[in-house]
Amino acid sequence: MHVNRVGIAVWLRSTKQVRHLRKYGVVYYVSKSMKYAILYCNRSDVHHLVQELESLSYVDKAEQSKKPEIRTEFSKPSKPKENSYDYNVGI
Structure with missing residues (x-):
């Protein structure tokens, strides 16, 4: 069974309480210098x-x-751009 997950960026006042975030979701990454944590949870519970x-x-x-x-789906242009450079202008 595949569950849709979404990331939440949490900016903290101090990183001492990071362990308390585990009850809200999966703590994926913690930056101690910038004081933020990345948390993953179910998409239905995000708001x-x-x-x-x-x-x-x-x-x-x-x-x-x-x-x-x-x-995240990209398409190529149907026709490449034609470069109309005139290299003989300065001669």
Whole structure:
């Protein structure tokens, strides 16, 4: 069974309370110098978790990842651009 997961960036006041974030989801990465953590949770619970995380005293801000909204399928142009350079202009 495949469950859709979404990342949440959590900016912290101090990294001492990172262990408490484990009850909200999977802690994937913690930056001690920049004081943030990346947390993964189910897509259906994201909006509720972001509000709940922002209400915590040791959290400055929590933001949902924008990756699911970004289009990752690209197409090639049908016809390549023709370069019309005139190299004999300066002669």
